[in-house]
Amino acid sequence: MIENRPFLNILAHLVLIFGVALVALPVWVAFVASTHTATDFSSGTIPMWPGPHLVENYSRMLDAGVSTSGTPPVGQMMVNSLIMALAIAIGKIIISILSAFAIVYFRFPLRNLAFWCIFVTLMLPVEVRIVPTFKVVADLGLLNSYAGLSIPLIASATATFLFRQVFLTMPDELVEAARIDGAGPMKFFRDILLPLSRTNIAALFVILFIYGWNQYLWPLLVTTDSGYYTIVAGIKRMADAVDGLPQWHLVMATAVMAMLPPVLVVVLMQKLFVKGLVETEK
Amino acid sequence: MKRTIFRNQLLPWLLLAPQLAITFIFFLWPAAQAVWQSFLREDAFGINSTFVWFENYRRLWGSAEYLNSMKVTLIFAVSVTVLSMGVALLMAVAVDRMLRSTRIYTTLLVWPYAVAPAVAGILWWFIFNPTVGIMPYVLGQMGIRWNHISNPDQAMTLVVIASAWKQISYNFLFFVAGLQAIPASLREAAAIDGAGPIKRFFTITFPLLSPTTFFLLVVNIVYSMFETFAVIDSTTEGGPAQATNIMVYKVYFDGFIGQNMGSSGAQSVILMLIVIALTVIQFRYVEKKVEY
Amino acid sequence: MASITLDNVGKVYPGGTRAIGDVNMDIADGEFIVLVGPSGCGKSTLLRMVAGLESITDGTVKIGDRVVNEVEPADRDIAMVFQNYALYPHMTVRQNLEYGLKNRRTPRDEIARRVEEAAGILQIGQYLDRKPRALSGGQRQRVAMGRAIVREPAAFLFDEPLSNLDAKLRVTMRLEIKDLQRRLRTTSLYVTHDQLEAMTLADRLVVLNMGRVEQIGTPLEVYRKPASTFVAGFIGSPAMNLISSRAVPHLPGSAHAGLLGIRPEDLVVDPAGAIELKITAVEELGAQRLVHGLVGGEDFTVTMPSDAALGDSLTLSVPAQALHRFDKESGLRLD
Numbered sequence: 060m061i062e063n064r065p066f067l068n069i070l071a072h073l074v075l076i077f078g079v080a081l082v083a084l085p086v087w088v089a090f091v092a093s094t095h096t097a098t099d100f101s102s103g104t105i106p107m108w109p110g111p112h113l114v115e116n117y118s119r120m121l122d123a124g125v126s127t128s129g130t131p132p133v134g135q136m137m138v139n140s141l142i143m144a145l146a147i148a149i150g151k152i153i154i155s156i157l158s159a160f161a162i163v164y165f166r167f168p169l170r171n172l173a174f175w176c177i178f179v180t181l182m183l184p185v186e187v188r189i190v191p192t193f194k195v196v197a198d199l200g201l202l203n204s205y206a207g208l209s210i211p212l213i214a215s216a217t218a219t220f221l222f223r224q225v226f227l228t229m230p231d232e233l234v235e236a237a238r239i240d241g242a243g244p245m246k247f248f249r250d251i252l253l254p255l256s257r258t259n260i261a262a263l264f265v266i267l268f269i270y271g272w273n274q275y276l277w278p279l280l281v282t283t284d285s286g287y288y289t290i291v292a293g294i295k296r297m298a299d300a301v302d303g304l305p306q307w308h309l310v311m312a313t314a315v316m317a318m319l320p321p322v323l324v325v326v327l328m329q330k331l332f333v334k335g336l337v338e339t340e341k
Numbered sequence: 342m343k344r345t346i347f348r349n350q351l352l353p354w355l356l357l358a359p360q361l362a363i364t365f366i367f368f369l370w371p372a373a374q375a376v377w378q379s380f381l382r383e384d385a386f387g388i389n390s391t392f393v394w395f396e397n398y399r400r401l402w403g404s405a406e407y408l409n410s411m412k413v414t415l416i417f418a419v420s421v422t423v424l425s426m427g428v429a430l431l432m433a434v435a436v437d438r439m440l441r442s443t444r445i446y447t448t449l450l451v452w453p454y455a456v457a458p459a460v461a462g463i464l465w466w467f468i469f470n471p472t473v474g475i476m477p478y479v480l481g482q483m484g485i486r487w488n489h490i491s492n493p494d495q496a497m498t499l500v501v502i503a504s505a506w507k508q509i510s511y512n513f514l515f516f517v518a519g520l521q522a523i524p525a526s527l528r529e530a531a532a533i534d535g536a537g538p539i540k541r542f543f544t545i546t547f548p549l550l551s552p553t554t555f556f557l558l559v560v561n562i563v564y565s566m567f568e569t570f571a572v573i574d575s576t577t578e579g580g581p582a583q584a585t586n587i588m589v590y591k592v593y594f595d596g597f598i599g600q601n602m603g604s605s606g607a608q609s610v611i612l613m614l615i616v617i618a619l620t621v622i623q624f625r626y627v628e629k630k631v632e633y
Numbered sequence: 634m635a636s637i638t639l640d641n642v643g644k645v646y647p648g649g650t651r652a653i654g655d656v657n658m659d660i661a662d663g664e665f666i667v668l669v670g671p672s673g674c675g676k677s678t679l680l681r682m683v684a685g686l687e688s689i690t691d692g693t694v695k696i697g698d699r700v701v702n703e704v705e706p707a708d709r710d711i712a713m714v715f716q717n718y719a720l721y722p723h724m725t726v727r728q729n730l731e732y733g734l735k736n737r738r739t740p741r742d743e744i745a746r747r748v749e750e751a752a753g754i755l756q757i758g759q760y761l762d763r764k765p766r767a768l769s770g771g772q773r774q775r776v777a778m779g780r781a782i783v784r785e786p787a788a789f790l791f792d793e794p795l796s797n798l799d800a801k802l803r804v805t806m807r808l809e810i811k812d813l814q815r816r817l818r819t820t821s822l823y824v825t826h827d828q829l830e831a832m833t834l835a836d837r838l839v840v841l842n843m844g845r846v847e848q849i850g851t852p853l854e855v856y857r858k859p860a861s862t863f864v865a866g867f868i869g870s871p872a873m874n875l876i877s878s879r880a881v882p883h884l885p886g887s888a889h890a891g892l893l894g895i896r897p898e899d900l901v902v903d904p905a906g907a908i909e910l911k912i913t914a915v916e917e918l919g920a921q922r923l924v925h926g927l928v929g930g931e932d933f934t935v936t937m938p939s940d941a942a943l944g945d946s947l948t949l950s951v952p953a954q955a956l957h958r959f960d961k962e963s964g965l966r967l968d
Contacts, residue, residue, distance in 0.1 A: 064538065067438065067538060068438060070435075071434075071435035071436075071438045071439065072435075072442075074431060074432065074435040075432060075435045075436060075439075075446050075450075078428065078431070078432045078435075078450060078509075079446065079449045079450060081428075081506075082449070082450055082452075082453055082506070082509065082510070083449075084468070085461070085464035085465055085467075085468055085506070086456075086464065088464070088467065088468055088475055089464050089467065092467065107475075153359075154359040154360040154363070155360065157356040157357070157359065157360070158356060158357050158360040158361075160356055161352075161353035161354075161356035161357045162353075162357075163343055164343060164346055164347055165346055165347055165349065165352065165353035166346050167350050167353045167354070170353070173357055173361060176361060176364055176365075176369070177360060177361075177364060179364075179368070179369070180364055180368045181620055182613065182616045182617045182620045183368050183369075183372050183613065183616070184567045184568075184616060186567045186568075186570050186589045186592070186593070186612075187375075187567070187589070187592070187609050187612045187613050187616060188368070188371040188372050188374075188375050188609060188613075189592065189593055189596065189597075189609075190375070190378075190592070190593075190596035190597065190602065190605055190606070190609070191370075191371035191372070191374035191375050191378065191606075191609075192367055192368075192371040193597075194371070194374070195366060195367060195370060195371055195374075196367075199366075210363065210367070211363070211366075211367040213363060214360060214363040214364045214367065214368060215360075219360065226343075227343070231343060231344040231345050234343070234345045235345050238345065243347075244347040244349060244352060245352075247347075269454070269455050272457070273455075273456075273457035273458065273459075273460075275457060275458065275459040275570070275571035275574070275575075276570055276571060276574070276593070279574075280597075291457045291459050291460060291571075292459070294459065294460065294463060294575075295459055295463070295574065295575045298463055298466075298575070307467060307470075307473060310463065310467070311467065314460050314463050314464060317457065317460050318455065318456045318457065318460050321455035321456070321457075322452050322455040322456065324455065325451060325452050325454060325455040326448060326452055329447075329448060329451070332451075332454075333451075333514060336454075336511070336514060337514075337515075337518060
């Protein structure tokens with residue numbers, strides 16, 4: 060800091076406190092709402108402080124859910140979300156690290172073509188090619204399956220570029236030393252490259268887990284069997300269903316549970332999260 | 342370029358196979374289908390289709406609904422980008438003044454990144470709910486009647502706030518990193534040259550931040566054009582009266598609900614061209630590392 | 634233990650650029666050979682071709698009696714010490730030493746024996762369980778050599794192993810490497826751009842320039858009888874003076890119309906001498922001083938004792954046997 064201006068410092072704190080409050084407001088309101096009963100809303104006054112029904116509302120949603128909405132219990136949807144998020148994150152990491160290894164450490168015909176094929180996936184977000192992609196998945200019989208939920212999303216140009224960048228910064232001498240030490244490509248990959256990419260993998264995992272957990276459109280389309288509903292997509296079905304019959308306390312309890320896992324990941328692994336975020340955009 | 346490489350010829354293809362297979366089956370093939378679809382027109386029963394060249398594109402160009410959707414998308418994208426970047430820059434500059442409390446403020450500001458866009462939409466939908474929401478109550482006290490279910494402008498305001506809210510944390514992190522990358526000596530030199538804090542921000546800090554700003558501009562436009570699908574679908578569903586029907590939402594709606602494959606395909610192709618253009622801009626002017 | 638033979642070895646890159654041209658070399662078993670030359674002369678490339686890290690496009694490389702052109706680096710029975718050491722950062726020193734042996738399925742007690750032995754020789758016993766980042770530069774250098782020693786290879790290849798060390802440590806390690814090689818008697822091929830390192834370490838020197846061998850010989854041979862103006866200028870510090878015979882018309886033996894080479898340390902002050910030096914600058918080095926100037930309009934340097942009296946000019950002479958003569962066109966030695 061260049062000079063000490065108490066007024067500016069106080070202003071900066073005020074701005075930040077306002078910002079923190081603004082950012083937290085919707086979640087606070089949701090949390091408060093999730094601790095009341097339906098009748099507390101219909102009276103017209105909006106509660107600002109948590110009520111006594113927290114345990115009741117959450118345990119009801121986790122175990123039973125709202126039967127009229129056609130959604131399964133939140134517990135089951137969270138398990139589905141967890142499976143999808145893990146499958147997407149781990150799947151993306153595996154196929155990307157293998158492709159990056161192939162592109163960086165081998166010379167073979169059509170290598171540039173392969174690189175560009177991966178590159179163009181950047182330009183084809185799922186929202187844009189949604190109708191034909193859905194048709195492909197339907198034709199392959201992957202609707203209502205964990206494979207259908209995750210596999211179409213695990214191609215990743217960003218993760219491939221990240222690992223490519225990581226590998227390019229590793230000294231050439233390491234491969235040379237490993238080759239003289241008698242390590243073939245896969246042995247080098249397992250013994251040297253993987254251990255040295257550990258923190259990059261962890262950082263990427265944090266980002267990709269959040270990405271996978273928060274998928275919305277894709278699970279909404281490929282799951283019609285409620286047994287495969289994920290929580291982020293299920294919450295909308297629930298909100299639709301209760302719109303006529305306002306059960307906001309239950310929807311908000313579900314919303315809080317839907318954001319809890321990824322938010323915890325970000326807060327608890329902030330360092331890895333920031334590293335992952337900055338690296339994937341490089 | 343690596344100096345030392347392994348000689349195997351088959352192994353790299355085996356390593357690439359999973360990625361390439363998924364890319365072909367779920368990316369390139371559907372994208373090609375969309376392009377093909379965009380030149381076809383199906384009859385009323387969806388049995389026969391005829392090749393109609395650019396007829397679908399021509400019709401889009403003449404469709405008031407599509408032109409409206411483009412306009413809505415433009416307003417929406419610009420509003421989200423400006424709002425979220427503006428708030429984030431303000432916070433980042435404030436945090437940059439801090440010495441000890443940087444970490445705690447950062448933690449408190451970054452977590453919304455982890456909230457799904459769909460959940461963000463639901464949260465704000467609830468806050469602004471005309472019957473039970475807290476904001477309409479507050480606004481009502483100020484004499485403003487809020488009903489985003491019937492008022493197009495208010496619906497737009499709602500989806501902009503919900504979308505921008507989620508993106509603040511991302512922009513904040515990159516602005517903070519950008520500010521920290523500016524050498525303190527430059528600002529010190531400006532201070533010695535007699536520039537006050539505000540002047541220093543506009544003449545030194547902000548210009549030096551422009552690579553970050555430009556990068557975020559592109560990222561935010563992409564975000565608000567594509568990833569906000571979930572915000573729209575979980576709140577207004579494009580209404581009222583098409584007021585929040587952004588292009589991505591319209592592709593989905595016309596394709597899945599309206600079953601108009603030709604038009605949806607043509608819209609997909611137009612969106613792809615936009616993403617391609619944005620990606621090229623990003624890599625040409627922002628990112629010079631992934632040149633091959 | 635083995636000899637290394639290079640027969641018309643050459644390398645042309647896919648683009649058509651020639652990196653190495655027609656190198657012939659016989660390295661005897663147990664010999665210490667230093668490849669020396671300026672950066673970009675191809676010395677590292679040649680070493681890496683012997684190691685199997687670069688392909689060989691012409692000729693043959695033999696280690697022992699075996700042609701190894703197409704043999705994988707791991708199967709050539711060589712060990713290499715890299716400039717940046719290339720220690721595996723996530724492994725302990727012990728794991729670094731063991732890695733190559735484990736990949737070769739060496740029996741466990743044999744691995745333990747060799748690691749102990751190498752650690753003893755290099756005095757790195759107390760660091761065996763540390764990671765490389767917890768070691769100083771000199772210690773890392775020792776571990777890198779240890780990794781080569783445990784392999785008990787037919788030949789050691791060194792790629793500028795000392796250039797990342799500070800000047801003082803470099804002298805110590807230089808002596809250690811020489812001592813080690815004398816004890817182990819392992820054939821060694823050593824690359825450096827530092828001519829002092831080359832002179833002190835080598836049994837024989839190979840001076841390379843632009844991918845070609847300029848001269849092969851013992852350090853003294855190369856110093857006393859440089860085969861070309863390039864070698865003359867490269868070996869010896871300060872560098873040999875190279876002037877045209879026209880600049881010193883009265884010097885005996887200057888009649889041929891070529892280049893004359895005179896080492897700065899071979900000149901003596903002699904009022905009857907034939908070399909007139911106009912002094913332009915003097916550099917004080919402590920033990921001696923370097924006197925720079927012009928002879929017949931061409932740059933010239935002389936080393937003088939630090940107590941020598943200096944005026945504006947010096948008259949010098951040179952013994953006949955210290956006069957080197959080179960062809961003007963080819964730069965080759967003329968005798």
